[in-house]
Each structure stands twice: as C-alpha cells, then as structure tokens.
Amino acid sequence: MDASLQCFSPYQACTSASSTLASAQRLIFPASKSFFHAIRLSIVRRSNIKSRSSVGYMEAQASFGLVETLQGQFKTEGIEVEKGRGGLPKLVLTESSGSQAEIYVFGACITSWRISSEKDLLFVRPDAVFNGQKPISGGIPHCFPQFGPGPIQQHGFARNSNWSVASCSNSSGIPSVVFELTDNEYTRAMWNYAFLALYKVTLEPKKLSTTLTIKNTDDKPFTFTTALHTYFSAMAAEVRVKGLKGCQTLDKVPNPINPVRGLEEREEVNFPGFVDCVYLDAPEELIMKNGLGDTISITNKSWSDAVLWNPHTNAPGEFYKEFVCVENAKFKPVLLEPGQEWVAEQVFQVS
C-alpha cells in the first residue's frame, strides 16, 4: 500500500501573525535567524502549494510546539515524528524487518541507522550541538552549495538550515521521506541564487538510500560543490576501504587550501592517523569494513568523487577512535543552467 501523506502547514496560525514576526524574533529567539527565515519562507510557500500539487506539503520546524502538532496530524505507517535532542523534530523511520533511521528536519540530517537495536552504524560526535543554529556534527550532514574551504561558511548552509518535509510515503513496508530546501534570505546572503534541493531518504532491510536533487530555479547559471559528509561508527584504527586504488588524490593534510596531488596505490585504504583526502573520479562502489564486524557497500550514481576524513588527535578527546568519514562528494563544481537539475544517489547496504 502506498500511503502518501497529504501534508499541511502548521503555520496557518502564523499567516495572520506574519507582521508580528520581526518583533517576535527579537523578543523570543534573538539568535535564531534561520528559524524565522524558514517561517517567513513557509508563509510565502503556502501560496505555491497548489502549483506543487504532486508534492504533499508539510512544514516541520524546530519550535512553537510543532513536534506535537506534527505528531497529531502525521499518519504514515513506519514514520513517526518525535521530539529529538534539544527539542528539535526528528522523523523516525522503521521498515518492516525492524531496522530504523532517524532524520532531523534541521539540516535534513540522518543521525542514526540501525539494522539491529544494539548498534548504530552512524556516529554522532559527543560534542554535537542540537540547538537549531549550529550544524549537527555527525550522522550524514549535507555540504551544499560548497564543500569547502571556499568563500562561504565551511560546507555551506544546507546543514545549517531548516528544511521542510515535502512528502512521506510507505510502499510495501518501505518508508520514504522527501525533504526540501529552497533559497531564502539566509541562503541568499551567502549565495545569491534561487534553487530547489530535494532529498529523498528511503529505508529498506539492511539498506539506506538517498537521492539528492539540486535544481536551478534562477534565471542565471550557477555552480556548486557538495558532499554527504557521512560519519560511520567504526573502530578507526581497524577500518579498511576498498575500491580507491588508481584514483587521483588531493591530500588536504599538509594544507587544505593547497592540497597535494597524488595517486592512490593501496588496495585497501586505512586510517593510521590524521586523514583528509579527496579521491577524484572514485568508482560507483566502495566497500568499507568498519572494524566493528560490519561490511558496508557504499554505492553511488553521479557522486563522482569521495572524501576520507578522520581528525585523529586534532579533535578533542578520544572520540576520533570511534568513527571515520567516508563521503560521497562532488568536488569539481557542477554547472547548472536555469531550469537544469542534478540528481545523485547514494546507497549504503550491509551484507
């Protein structure tokens, strides 16, 4: 059964109150700029809902008790809205064999993927902040429209923005959610283009899939770089990543702004210390052994590059031992003309 969710806007009450938003912003959340940008945006968007009739529409934002509102109105089998850390709304997906994924609406950040209750295959840093203002450090944060370093904030604004939930569905026990981000005052202050980003997350037995679509909705071309900055739970010293032999490398360890070019010659890449390396034209499949007994296949379409990162002792404490980042990336800029879109898929599968 395909139970598509006909979504709603919890901001109906806000529409008439839009003129008071500026003062409310100052009074209630003086620092939470992106949240209020999202509210303004959602009010603007309401007038566009009909023109997007193929997309059910639901806003899920971080405050004003919206978690409760969503819980009451959100009825899709295998998808629950819960109050996550810091009170931020998260969607919990459960597929029919029992595996689970959790996704925060803030940053559209997948923070947890479990195929059994004992073990999370994703890692969230112990120093991660869940306040709706700073990016969530861990899970699968987005890097868009800049991988970095570059002219705007490191890794761009997508991980630091309130996305919307565009639709939810459950097809034969397989739950899917589509998140959406469009340009707003906050994004345009850094990157002055109109865009639409759609991020579909699907959970199947032993399999977590995402599809990211970036569309140029502007009347001028733009370029972007991007990545899915996945933090995998791991015993870092024991991790092995297979599939990168023969790739051109850009080693960022000596100097991230001026990386050293090289060639990967190892069958299996490991993490013996500080690792920060871009692999150009990486293959469509990498196989990672996480050192905890799991073998994870990381496949992609259109994510042409890969990044391996572990800060080693450059990070505070000892938690660097418990994760590695293996990231699908688009390091070379993608050019989109007005109306064009770029679509990239990523699939993690445990054998």
Ligand SMILES: O=P(O)(O)OC[C@H]1O[C@@H](O)[C@H](O)[C@@H](O)[C@@H]1O
């Ligand atoms: O922003 P985060 O999650 O701390 O990650 C930072 C790191 O992200 C990696 O993707 C980059 O290759 C590193 O250069 C960077 O230091």
